[in-house]
Amino acid sequence: MILSRNQPASPCDFKGFFVYSFFRRECMEETKNIFRFLSPHEKTALLVGSQSKNYDRAKTVFREGETPTGIFSLQTGKVKIFKMGNDGQQQIVRLAKPGDLLGYRAILSGEDYNATAETLESSTICHYRKDSFLKTLNISAVLKPHFLEHLCADLRFAEDRLLDFVQKPARERVAATLVLLMEAYGKSLKNGQVLIDASLSRREIAELSGVVLETAVRLLADFKEKKWVGFEGKKIIVFDKFKLLEISDTSAHLVSWR
Amino acid sequence: MILSRNQPASPCDFKGFFVYSFFRRECMEETKNIFRFLSPHEKTALLVGSQSKNYDRAKTVFREGETPTGIFSLQTGKVKIFKMGNDGQQQIVRLAKPGDLLGYRAILSGEDYNATAETLESSTICHYRKDSFLKTLNISAVLKPHFLEHLCADLRFAEDRLLDFVQKPARERVAATLVLLMEAYGKSLKNGQVLIDASLSRREIAELSGVVLETAVRLLADFKEKKWVGFEGKKIIVFDKFKLLEISDTSAHLVSWR
């Protein structure tokens, strides 16, 4: 039901086994994630009921408070995971790129989603059914260690970010956001420049940085004026990534605002 | 080596098996944590090299950047886990109470500690050796699912807190800290009052809240003037927990206070 919220059901859904098998292939052979290391037997278990689906830009994959029906794998495209503050202000907590899994925390803890996932551009996402996934998790030797490690990494990331948000002023947080975007979606160009290959609105950059829209606009304009970044349509090119790294790591109040 | 940093080695260490067996009992039979559900065989594996140790107040259990030698279990006492910002400002990321495990994330991810653990009062802490723990993790059927769930809970906690810190003003963050302290260390008194049974300095409350010392002082004085809390020596009594919950606007899980 979650799947059908944003997209009409695939026109092929009713055609039975042949199409079903087609979905299975999409959800396994084109995937870059951990599941490609599963044994044939485990793959079979996992793929029961799996479905691949296309989403337009700005479509909701799952929503905070909903009960999960399975786990998602981002095959192509980009997705943001955000939480809604009680004043309506969104805070992006994570970015996903192809190969990333989505919604596994809710499945593993048996809770409802505590964040919302929305596509940043048109994306292909695979959905593995909850029972199939949990069954595979139990019989597989690689899956539990993988998720243990992955959760550890997520936790470290979240706690590092916590520190950043508490202690860093807006300027450093926006610089840190650009660094984060380089890591997630960056493509290296000539002479050390990096293209952030994602079309993010100013509001989304603000929501990543934990600042208000106008502040993000002003700081980006300032970065541009200083020739650290440039704008190419809706995309950002980083001219001086070392400067951004320096700013984002510098402690509060030592930065001069020339 | 970490263990011997704060406390001299136990005078009984050299006495061989008998004392060794004594440590084992302390590290298992008096523990409240997940390990009590292990089978005898698994317990045996886990307890190889385990040691119980007493720490005075304000002693470091492990330090950010160090390489872990094992996993810790807090038997009695209280411990804070904090990260150091690059301006020297500390940020407390978690509080531990008896039964909690410490340092498992570093072990599970194979990284160095990325936070420091320090006792808030004199505590008894058990240390299980890394190799013993990892071996037990592999042979046990309950341990991996337990840690998966636990990491999920930690991650949820960290992301919820991230949102709080970004979006909430100082007043709400300090109120949220008091709610957090009630959940961690609260003891119910008559007429719905709650004693926060921990001697925290104003600085520590500030570090929990992500505000500066003076701001924490001012806001606590304000809460006291409004008769929401009172001070009993270095401990805090919450007179009106509903008011604090309202102010902090937190989605606290309203746990029962012992």
Add this chain to the structure above:
DNA sequence: CGACTGGTTGAGTGGTCTCAAGTCCTGTGG
């Protein structure tokens, strides 16, 4: 053409920080 969305810039406000000057408390040594 107007409505609308996304972006930009200006002005003013206020919350939180810094700095500084105290006060209270506790332990120590004379």
Add this chain to the structure above:
DNA sequence: CCACAGGACTTGAGACCACTCAACCAGTCG
């Protein structure tokens, strides 16, 4: 017993960063 040092805590004054509010511009879509 007092004197005193040093730490924790408290309070005041001022600065400043980031927020809100508001106006405006540039596209785009109907």
